[in-house]
Amino acid sequence: MRFVDEYRDPAAARALVARITELAADRHLKFMEICGGHTHTIYRHGIEHLLPTSVELVHGPGCPVCVIPMGRIDDAIAVARAPGVIFTSFGDMMRVPGSSGSLLGAKAQGADIRIVYSPLDALRIAVENPDRPVVFFAVGFETTAPSTAATLLRARHDNVMNFSVFSNHVIIGPPLRAILESPDLSLDGFIGPGHVSTVIGQLPYRFVAEDYGKPLVTAGFEPLDILQAIAMLVAQISEGRCCVENQYTRCVSEGGNPRALAMLDEVFELRPTFEWRGLGFIPESALKLKAGFAPFDAELRFAVPGVRVEDPKACQCGEVLRGALKPWECKVFGTACAPETPIGTCMVSAEGACAAYYNFGRLHREVAVTMGG
Amino acid sequence: MCLGIPGEVVELLDSDRHLAKVDVAGVRRNINVGLLEDEDVAPGDWVLIHVGFAMAKIDQDEARFALATLQEMGQAYADEVQAVIGSQIV
Numbered sequence: 001m002r003f004v005d006e007y008r009d010p011a012a013a014r015a016l017v018a019r020i021t022e023l024a025a026d027r028h029l030k031f032m033e034i035c036g037g038h039t040h041t042i043y044r045h046g047i048e049h050l051l052p053t054s055v056e057l058v059h060g061p062g063c064p065v066c067v068i069p070m071g072r073i074d075d076a077i078a079v080a081r082a083p084g085v086i087f088t089s090f091g092d093m094m095r096v097p098g099s100s101g102s103l104l105g106a107k108a109q110g111a112d113i114r115i116v117y118s119p120l121d122a123l124r125i126a127v128e129n130p131d132r133p134v135v136f137f138a139v140g141f142e143t144t145a146p147s148t149a150a151t152l153l154r155a156r157h158d159n160v161m162n163f164s165v166f167s168n169h170v171i172i173g174p175p176l177r178a179i180l181e182s183p184d185l186s187l188d189g190f191i192g193p194g195h196v197s198t199v200i201g202q203l204p205y206r207f208v209a210e211d212y213g214k215p216l217v218t219a220g221f222e223p224l225d226i227l228q229a230i231a232m233l234v235a236q237i238s239e240g241r242c243c244v245e246n247q248y249t250r251c252v253s254e255g256g257n258p259r260a261l262a263m264l265d266e267v268f269e270l271r272p273t274f275e276w277r278g279l280g281f282i283p284e285s286a287l288k289l290k291a292g293f294a295p296f297d298a299e300l301r302f303a304v305p306g307v308r309v310e311d312p313k314a315c316q317c318g319e320v321l322r323g324a325l326k327p328w329e330c331k332v333f334g335t336a337c338a339p340e341t342p343i344g345t346c347m348v349s350a351e352g353a354c355a356a357y358y359n360f361g362r363l364h365r366e367v368a369v370t371m372g373g
Numbered sequence: 374m375c376l377g378i379p380g381e382v383v384e385l386l387d388s389d390r391h392l393a394k395v396d397v398a399g400v401r402r403n404i405n406v407g408l409l410e411d412e413d414v415a416p417g418d419w420v421l422i423h424v425g426f427a428m429a430k431i432d433q434d435e436a437r438f439a440l441a442t443l444q445e446m447g448q449a450y451a452d453e454v455q456a457v458i459g460s461q462i463v
Contacts, residue, residue: 037376044445090424091456117456118425120405124463140424143377147426150407154390195377198421198429221442250435251421257429260408350449 009224016227017050023234024054030186031233032179032323034060034172035193036351037221043356045223046364055230058185058323061175062193064140065092065349066321067276068168070311073098075304076137079166080111082302086129087113088122089137095348099309103137119151119165126155126163135298138167143195145169145287146260149267152293166298167288169268172196173204174285175276180212185323189233191226192218194248201256205244213242220248267293275308277345278318317344320353327357328365334358376453377421377428378443379436380404382414392462395422398454403462425462 033039039059042048048057061067073096080087080103087103094104094115107113116122119136126134138148148165155163172193179185192205197218208216215236219229229247236242246252267290274286289297311317314332319325327333327346337343339355346352380395391407393414406414406427414420419436420427431439443450 040446040449041442091452117460118405118462120425120462121460124461143428144424146408147405147424150391150405150426195421195423195428222438251429251431257408259411260428263408350452 012224013050013227016224016231017052020055020227020231020234021052023231023238024052025238026054027237028054028056029188029234029237030056030058031189031191031230032058032060032185032187033191033219033226034062034176035191035196036063036349037194038062038191038219038226039351039353039356040360041221041223041226043359043361043364046361047223047226049364050227051230055234058187059320059353060179060323061276061279061321063345063349063351063353064144064170065096066317066345066352067170067175067278068093068096068139068345069275069277070098070309071275071305071307072168073102074100074309075306076166077101077103077106077111078305079135079298079302080106080113082133084132085112085302086125086132086134087111087137088116088125088134089113090117090139091115092349093137093139095342096345097342097348119148120154123151123155123160123163126160127158130162132162133301134163135302136163136165138165138169140169141172141193141196142199142264145171145268146199146257146263149263152267152289152296153263155296156293161295164296164298164301165289167268167286169287170274170276170285171270171287172200173207174282175279176205176208178276178279178282179322180208180214182322187214187323188237189214190216191229191233192216192244194219194221194251197246197248197252197256199257199260202244202246202252202254203256209242209244215242215245217245218248218252220250266290276321277311278321312343315344317346317354320346327354327361330354376443376446376449377423377439378450378453378457379419379431379439380422381436382406382416382418382420384416385414390463393427395420395427397422397457400454400458402457402460405462422457425457425460
């Protein structure tokens, strides 16, 4: 029987850091993590300051809220303002700025926008309000998309014809590929996402090692998980190996969740292209409803402006999301852009690198800088 | 939204609709276990819950670790638990 204390054992952390330091030798290694939960753990536990200077962590596009461009928020608000609509959304999306305000602002102006915990809550609202169109704002990577898929299957089975989904689901592989193709990001490996991997397994990451020659290790959310995954990455590099490894075997299997994947396949197909904040248009990176679910597709039932909106000039979210800039390097970090007055999504979402750093990471960094670290 | 939180399955409610009652931080709510249909979820099992769906079965040790990590997140975890409490999955 293992105890939490054992898992948080500082001696174990020190041993892993010693191993990482030894294996890294005189290289300078840069690893990217692409999971909001990992960003949080890293900042919360000051992991970057435990690591030797030979190992640098970079935060990538792991937050599905953060990568939605402003134009899509405008589209969501347009749907919310359509006559009679009850617009439902996860809480995280409510404060994301569009070009003239957020969903929260639209709600204050009279749109019927309701926060839901689950797409099934949205479906229940549709059942309870049969005379009103009810739209669910679907956001998230492959962790969340199966839940939307299951909800749509239920809606179709139960004939809840006033229910529709505005899909902004994205998948993790294509932005990874876009980052690997980016000439200015010389990364040495990746820490693979935790919960996305419970759904998709390990096979979708193979291209990272096989096509681009970079190792990837899927990690859990404990600080020791992250350190162990980093040790595994550095070991691969030191031994001249390059493959996809799984540190999070407690929750992640090689094949993922076949039932969840089957549901995704039944309900969704890939959009030809989709715009990502910071990464531009990426082909086949986002999900839309298949033709068989057309009656439940909000984009077919409502007119959406579909206008491409540039981020505000001061906003450097794009560079932060690509890992080209650290949160504290953004010109407006902590001044014009702070959790109470966010300019961009990296600060709005609890999983955004800037919010995580603002809330947890600054103290560690201040201490480290003071101590000459 | 993005947090996966551990809960203990207390009762299986409706196999057609894949509904189960779970205990999350001492509160009981319904969730959907349809994504784990192939894994025989039973009362006493711990699962990782995300937006009202059980995403994975986890053992009790993993549940404890996950809870410890989540409790350290403070407000974000409290918000997620409140969201579960406010949900009404049927």
